[in-house]
Amino acid sequence: xxxxxxxxxxxxxxxxxxxxxxxRAAIDEQARHHRNLAQLSAFIETQHNLVHSVGHSSKASxxxxxxxxxxxxxxxxxxxxxxxxxxxxxAPMSLWEMQQQGMCMEVTLPVGxxxxxxxxxxxxxxxxxxxxxxxxxxxFEPEKSEAVIVLDILIEVYFLIDIGLNFxxxxxxxxxxxxxxxxxxxLHYLKGWFLIDxxxxxxxxxxxxxxxxxEGGVSQDVQGLYVVKIFRILRLTKLLRxxxxxxxxxxxxxxxPQLTIFISLFRLLFMMVTTAHINACIFYxxxxxxxxxxxxxxRFQGCCDxxxxxxxxxxxxxxxxxxxxxxxxxxxxxxxxxSFATLATVGYGDITPCNQxxxxxxxxxxxxxxxxxxxxxxxxSQVVTSRKGQELKLKEKMRExxxxxxxRKIPREMSDKIRRQCLHRWKRTxxxxxxxxxxxTPQMRRSVLKYVYGDxxxxxxxxxxxxxxxxxxVTDLTVRMQPCSAQPxxxxxxAGEVGGDLYVIVSGIVELQxxxxxxxxxxGPGRCFNELELLSDTFxxxxxxxxxxxxxxxxxxxxxxxxxxxxxxxxxxxxVISTLEGQVERLLEQRIYEVVRRVSNQDPGM
Numbered sequence: 001x002x003x004x005x006x007x008x009x010x011x012x013x014x015x016x017x018x019x020x021x022x023x024r025a026a027i028d029e030q031a032r033h034h035r036n037l038a039q040l041s042a043f044i045e046t047q048h049n050l051v052h053s054v055g056h057s058s059k060a061s062x063x064x065x066x067x068x069x070x071x072x073x074x075x076x077x078x079x080x081x082x083x084x085x086x087x088x089x090x091a092p093m094s095l096w097e098m099q100q101q102g103m104c105m106e107v108t109l110p111v112g113x114x115x116x117x118x119x120x121x122x123x124x125x126x127x128x129x130x131x132x133x134x135x136x137x138x139x140f141e142p143e144k145s146e147a148v149i150v151l152d153i154l155i156e157v158y159f160l161i162d163i164g165l166n167f168x169x170x171x172x173x174x175x176x177x178x179x180x181x182x183x184x185x186x187l188h189y190l191k192g193w194f195l196i197d198x199x200x201x202x203x204x205x206x207x208x209x210x211x212x213x214x215e216g217g218v219s220q221d222v223q224g225l226y227v228v229k230i231f232r233i234l235r236l237t238k239l240l241r242x243x244x245x246x247x248x249x250x251x252x253x254x255x256x257p258q259l260t261i262f263i264s265l266f267r268l269l270f271m272m273v274t275t276a277h278i279n280a281c282i283f284y285x286x287x288x289x290x291x292x293x294x295x296x297x298x299r300f301q302g303c304c305d306x307x308x309x310x311x312x313x314x315x316x317x318x319x320x321x322x323x324x325x326x327x328x329x330x331x332x333x334x335x336x337x338x339s340f341a342t343l344a345t346v347g348y349g350d351i352t353p354c355n356q357x358x359x360x361x362x363x364x365x366x367x368x369x370x371x372x373x374x375x376x377x378x379x380x381s382q383v384v385t386s387r388k389g390q391e392l393k394l395k396e397k398m399r400e401x402x403x404x405x406x407x408r409k410i411p412r413e414m415s416d417k418i419r420r421q422c423l424h425r426w427k428r429t430x431x432x433x434x435x436x437x438x439x440x441t442p443q444m445r446r447s448v449l450k451y452v453y454g455d456x457x458x459x460x461x462x463x464x465x466x467x468x469x470x471x472x473x474v475t476d477l478t479v480r481m482q483p484c485s486a487q488p489x490x491x492x493x494x495a496g497e498v499g500g501d502l503y504v505i506v507s508g509i510v511e512l513q514x515x516x517x518x519x520x521x522x523x524g525p526g527r528c529f530n531e532l533e534l535l536s537d538t539f540x541x542x543x544x545x546x547x548x549x550x551x552x553x554x555x556x557x558x559x560x561x562x563x564x565x566x567x568x569x570x571x572x573x574x575x576v577i578s579t580l581e582g583q584v585e586r587l588l589e590q591r592i593y594e595v596v597r598r599v600s601n602q603d604p605g606m
Contacts, residue, residue: 111170111178117255123162124248126155130238131274135281138232139288140328152205159201159241166197193244200241204234242274264383268376275372276343279365280335286357292320295354299334300325304354343369394426417487424485424557434479442472449478456481456504456559460528462535462583466576473573480565486510486552493530493550500543500563502534508556512548520548532587534566538580 109116133152136142144152166189170180179185208231253263287294298304303319325331338351342365353359401422405415437445456478463474484503486492492503495515503510505527512520512529523529529550536544543563570577 109165109169110180111172116165116169117251119162119165120248120251122158124245124252126158127241127245127248128270129155131242132277134235134238135278136332138236139281139285140332141232142328149205149209153203153209156201156203156206159197159238160203163194163197163201166193196240196243200237200239202234202237204231204237207231261383265380268379268383272343272372272376275368276336276339279343279368280332280339283338283358283361283365284331284335286361289357290355291322293355295338295351295358296325296331298354299351300331306354306356339365342366344373345370394423397426398423420487421485424483437479442475445479446471446475449475453478453481453559456506459526460502460504460531461586462531462580465583466579469579470573470576473569473576476569476572477561477566480569481559481561484558484560486556486558488552488554490552491549492552492556492558493546493548495547495549496545498543498545500530500533500536500566502528502530502561502563502566503550504528504559504561506557506559508558509553510556510558511551511553513551514548517549522553532584534561534563535580535584535587537563537567537570538577538584 129151137144167186168182170178170185171188173179179188249263249267253260256263283295287296291297292303293305297320301320301324334351341348341351342362345366347366353362398419401419405418410418437448440448463477466473481504483506484492486508492510493499493501495513505523505525507525510523510527510529512523514520529548530546533544533546536542
């Protein structure tokens with residue numbers, strides 16, 4: 001307590017300006033020393049309370065006192081990586097504490113891991129396969145090859161393993177925090193997708209193949225055919241996995257944001273193809289109840305009696321011969337062709353319904369098709385027109401620029417230079433970058449800016465010196481930077497003009513010329529110019545004119561930091577002014593600022 005009170009008395013001195021630099025340094029060193037002692041005192045007090053609580057528990061149970069002391073001594077500190085989110089709003093507990101209470105166990109498969117994403121992509125392909133094969137097997141009843149049987153069994157095993165993995169995969173709660181508690185993960189899955197996954201993962205093909213092996217082959221009696229029909233119906237439960245298809249596609253969009261447009265188009269086309277496929281299978285299924293008087297007999301043998309009751313009591317029309325029917329694949333192609341023509345509201349008329357049931361179903365298909373066609377066409381046009389918001393904004397701004405140049409009758413040569421310069425700038429900053437970055441945390445903002453702009457400002461010696469004192473100062477300045485380009489022969493800045501803007505060269509070569517157009521220096525990528533002009537507010541009441549003319553020798557790309565933005569940011573970071581003042585003395589030693597140095601020596605008040 002004495003240490004803490006002494007630390008507070010030292011750090012709460014109201015006026016530090018009355019001391020000299022040496023006194024302030026000594027006081028700061030003493031304050032840091034007592035701050036460390038205060039932290040040590042707090043740690044000792046925490047350990048004392050821990051031992052005290054263990055002592056009380058040992059009075060109640062002497063046999064458990066020693067293990068508790070050992071546990072207290074080996075208790076690992078809390079770390080952010082081992083914390084688990086609590087939906088109840090209570091203070092978060094460390095993973096170690098929850099394990100000791102039997103509440104949680106760390107999950108080994110994070111929801112955002114590459115392994116889990118790869119597994120979900122495999123699950124997506126399995127669902128797509130079942131979407132097309134299950135209705136086809138149910139209605140057309142083809143003879144399966146061994147390869148198809150093995151593939152069906154592997155997919156069923158895949159779905160069963162997926163259920164087990166879901167019990168060990170973390171999830172994101174409503175606040176966006178990753179929950180890694182095994183107990184909470186299990187409850188979340190049981191209350192959510194478990195029932196749908198369990199029903200859709202019934203291994204019907206495995207059970208069917210096991211029953212066939214036990215019976216010694218396919219039974220042709222009525223009971224055997226009835227059992228086969230039951231297994232085929234059980235396979236329809238796999239279509240419940242389509243309910244999770246939206247979640248899997250959202251995972252793809254999050255994992256591959258650059259493919260968002262193609263994934264959106266795939267979603268719409270998949271919905272259209274799936275609807276047409278299921279529609280074709282149902283259309284054939286209706287025909288199987290009276291194959292001799294259906295669209296199949298009408299299409300391939302010209303046999304149809306629309307006035308006959310459905311289903312007919314006999315074998316259909318007298319002209320129908322089942323043996324003359326083509327293969328299932330040809331019939332499926334004809335059904336799929338009819339489905340697309342009907343859903344697209346085209347209806348060529350070469351495949352038409354024959355009996356009353358087929359006519360009623362065709363009317364329903366046309367109603368569904370007209371609604372689906374309008375929905376898909378509208379969404380596809382929206383996806384195509386909004387494929388890139390930045391590109392559309394860029395075209396709109398270029399159109400406005402062209403109208404301005406035409407109204408003002410700007411010469412063609414000058415117009416071309418203006419368009420090239422604006423196009424180069426708007427390609428990078430057509431969106432509101434400061435507004436987007438303001439939504440990030442400070443640490444994330446610094447990381448993004450460092451990746452986008454590299455070490456552009458850190459390469460400036462003035463700001464590199466401020467990095468240690470206040471890194472947020474450099475970050476805020478980086479947000480204000482704007483790309484700028486210059487063509488060979490362009491004057492970026494002119495000596496004598498007042499501007500105070502700083503330029504950082506990204507690519508190209510810039511030549512600095514004095515008043516007599518004599519070259520002073522040649523700067524390349526990673527260099528900057530107009531540092532002292534930018535800092536003129538720190539030693540003068542007025543903005544200092546440019547000392548030299550900066551001319552582009554080649555095509556140059558630069559980052560511009562305006563004097564106005566610099567002053568605005570500096571108002572929020574007053575603690576770096578002393579560092580900037582020290583950098584002014586360094587800049588005055590450079591050759592380019594020799595004239596300024598001579599004037600400042602003649603005028604000590606400058």
